[in-house]
Each structure stands twice: as structure tokens, then as C-alpha cells.
Amino acid sequence: MTSTFVRSLLVAGAALGALSLAACNKPAAPSADNAAAAASDAANTASTAAMDASNAATNASADASSANAAASNTAGQ
Secondary structure, eight states: OOHHHHHHHHHHHHHHHHHHHHHHTSOSSOOHHHHHHHHHHHHHHHHHHHHHHHHHHHHHHHHHHHHHHHHHHHHTO
8 A cells, every 4th residue: 555545545534534523423413503613513513623634645755755764874884
């Protein structure tokens, strides 16, 4: 598996988890106004979770890249 594919799966999983949590916490019978607000909140929650996952994946990728560069520099000496 490539790191890009794994990162995509991580982001999709985080977004799906956030949407699932938001759906479980909604009121039993929301009015039309409350439903729109709940949908907006769920979208914001999912967006935040996806961004956090993307940032974590980017940081992990940068750390791995730095480790690879350090290993190749050390191996050549």
C-alpha cells in the first residue's frame, strides 16, 4: 500500500466516524430549523476531524521522510 492510499483511508475513516458520532447525538425529532443546524454542525465536525487526520498524516509522512533521509545520510558515511 502506498502512503497516499493509506492517508486517504485514514481521512475517510475519520470523516465517517465524525458523521456517525454526529448522527448518534442528534435529537429524536428535530424540527426543520433544527435539522439544518444539526446538519451544519455535523458537516463542521466531520470537516474538522478530516482536517485533523490529514494534518496527522502529513506530519507522519514528513517524519518518515526525515527518518529516511537521516538513514540514507548515515548509511553513506
